[in-house]
Amino acid sequence: MKPRRPPWRRGLWIAFLLAPGLAVMTLFVAAPLLSSFRYAFYNFHGVLPDTFIGLANFRDILLDPTYADTTWRALGHNAIVFAALMLTQNGLAYLIAFALLKALPGHRIHQVIVFLPVVLSAVIVGFLWKLFLHPLFGIVNAALALVGIHGLPWLGDERTALGAIIFTNAWHWVGFPALIFLAGMQRISKETLEAARIDGADDRVLMTRIIWPLVAPSATIVVILTFIGSFNWFELPYVMAGATGSPGGATDVLGLFFYRTAFGSASSGLQDFGHGSALAVLMFLFLAIVSALALRILRAREIET
Amino acid sequence: MKGEPIKNGLIQALLALNAFVMLYPLFVMVMSAFKSNAEIFDSPFSLPASFALTNAARMWSDTSFMLYLLNSVIVTAASLALIVAFGTMAAYAIARYPFRLSALVSMFFLAGLMVPLKLAIIPLFIQLNALGLIDTRAGLVLVYTAMGLPSAVFILTGFLRTLPAELEESARIEGATELRTMLQIMLPLARPAMIIAAIQNAVPIWNDFFFPLVFISSDRLKTLPQGLTVFMGEYNTDWGVLFAGLTLAALPISLLYIALSRQFIAGLTQGAIK
Structure with a gap:
């Protein structure tokens, strides 16, 4: 065996391998993340932090009516989005996964079909449904007219706009939780399902009593991802309702409010990095804390069952 | 029954x-x-x-659609190349060499999996601005690389750890340099993991709208999803052209997905389960 190369050369080689990755992560993940906490305590002049103002930005976002009214209304909308997506999108996904689990003829094709919208950009999907929901020439109202229903201007009506965007989100994403549930269901042993069947369990019992507890790990992932997705919701409402959450703020969510605050809406064009940073930090803490708590609770549930 | x-x-x-x-x-x-x-x-x-x-035809002649498409291809390809190259290098060091700070380095990369980088957009904007990278493709590429590296390092470290040590040993005995051992013996075996890492990042980068919206303002640098918003505004009374734009924008990724549906589904759902 040849003599080992000197250790400093080995060290240099390892450093060479790690350097580019570490440099990119430091410059574009670690440093920005740390500064975002710092920036939230500053008043900004353009893109430069100006004066240290303590918690004033946070107080404005949470308590001063000019900001706080929007903050809390937007948070409420995010909560509605989360609840609605859990019920409709993920409920439907669970049903689809169960239907696919049967592995009936054609199930592979169905798997590919249900996942197809997932690979499309939210911009494409948002514009497509905006055109379909158009009161003048959209196919949604044209289809309703065929059965004698007079459709609404879905995106223009305060009562239906948020629902219409939630529906679009469900159409876009349903394949994702469906295939995560399916992967979970496929890990359940055949013997378990056979035994349940022999004991006389029908599909309803199988779905609610046998499979549901056994796919708890998949459910955990779906809940957490839906939660993060719902409270970071931006692209679909931006494309379908604009940066102000039209009509009349009925579709305004935290992502839009953050974007308007930090980078300015079309009307004001003003950048406010101080309040923007405070809002981002609050959103980050909210997501991190609630996700961590939810993860603990959901994981405990997994072990129990 | x-x-x-x-x-x-x-x-x-x-x-x-x-x-x-x-x-x-x-x-x-x-x-x-x-x-x-x-x-x-x-x-x-x-x-x-x-x-x-x-x-x-009107899309082709009257709009910058092809330019947006080209920008998306350049930005996505460059980001994926850097993610796979830097990710493989780092993962190779973590997986194949014991060194003192190994656990710390690997933690540093993995912590990136938890960070929603979009919420750090303000400091990122300031950072890119200071580096003169606002409104450049390079700026976007570097941010996407940072976004994709954690998952690539995670997948590749896991995979590279499973390769048997005998492969390296025998190459060393024959006097091959570390670089040669890595490039010619080890990495060809890691190709499946590299492909998964690439696909997992390709879809979110190709479809991303938020970062270009904030970082790119010149029309000639806009990516496809961003360009689509410009175009939808300009042609809002020409519905057929709008549908043509959406169809053409959806076409490349749909075709790729239909050809590689198994890899896409595996890559994207595994990305969530990690």
């Missing part, structure tokens, strides 16, 4: 209905791309009168 055929029939019907709901909107989108305003208004559900490429 009694009743089984009926039940299976019911399930098939449910799946067929679901497939219709998923596919019919896309079918209408493609058909409408060939229609005039009058046709879309009068007969929204019927086939177009002709499959002439009038709308598509």
Whole structure:
């Protein structure tokens, strides 16, 4: 065996391998993340932090009516989005996964079909449904007219706009939780399902009593991802309702409010990095804390069952 | 079992209905791309009168669509190249060499999996601005690389750890340098993991809208999703052209997905389960 190369050369080689990755992560993940906490305590002049103002930005976002009214209304909308997506999108996904689990003829094709919208950009999907929901020439109202229903201007009506965007989100994403549930269901042993069947369990019992507890790990992932997705919701409402959450703020969510605050809406064009940073930090803490708590609770549930 | 055929029939019907709901909107989108305003208004559900490429031709000649498409290809390809190259290098060091700070370095990369980088957009903007990278493709590429590296390092470290140590040892005994051992013996075996890492990052980068919206302002540098918003505004009275734009924008990734559906589904769902 040849003599080992000197250790400093080995060290240099390892450093060479790690350097580019570490440099990119430091410059574009670690440093920005740390500064975002710092920036939230500053008043900004353009893109430069100006004066240290303590918690004033946070107080404005949470308590001063000019900001706080929007903050809390937007948070409420995010909560509605989360609840609605859990019920409709993920409920439907669970049903689809169960239907696919049967592995009936054609199930592979169905798997590919249900996942197809997932690979499309939210911009494409948002514009497509905006055109379909158009009161003048959209196919949604044209289809309703065929059965004698007079459709609404879905995106223009305060009562239906948020629902219409939630529906679009469900159409876009349903394949994702469906295939995560399916992967979970496929890990359940055949013997378990056979035994349940022999004991006389029908599909309803199988779905609610046998499979549901056994796919708890998949459910955990779906809940957490839906939660993060719902409270970071931006692209679909931006494309379908604009940066102000039209009509009349009925579709305004935290992502839009953050974007308007930090980078300015079309009307004001003003950048406010101080309040923007405070809002981002609050959103980050909210997501991190609630996700961590939810993860603990959901994981405990997994072990129990 | 009694009743089984009926039940299976019911399930098939449910799946067929679901497939219709998923596919019919896309079918209408493609058909409408060939229609005039009058046709879309009068007969929204019927086939177009002709499959002439009038709308598509207008996209080609009157809009910057091809430029947006090209920008998306450049940005996505460059980001994926850097993610796979830097990710493989780092993962190789972590997986194949014991060194003092190994655990710390690997933690540093993995922590990136938890960070929603979009919420750090303000400091990122300031950072890129200081580096003179605002409104450049390079700036976007570096941010996407940072976004994709954690998952790439995670996947590749896991995979590279499974390769047997005998491979390296025998190469070393024959006097191969570390670089040669890595490039010629080890990395060819890691190709499947590299492909998964690339696909997992390709879709979110290709489809991303938020970072270009904030970082890119020159029309000639806009990516496809961002360019689409410009274009949808300009042609908002020309519905057929709008549908043609959406169809052409959806086409590249849809075709790739249909060709590689298994890898796409595995890559994207595993990305979530990690």
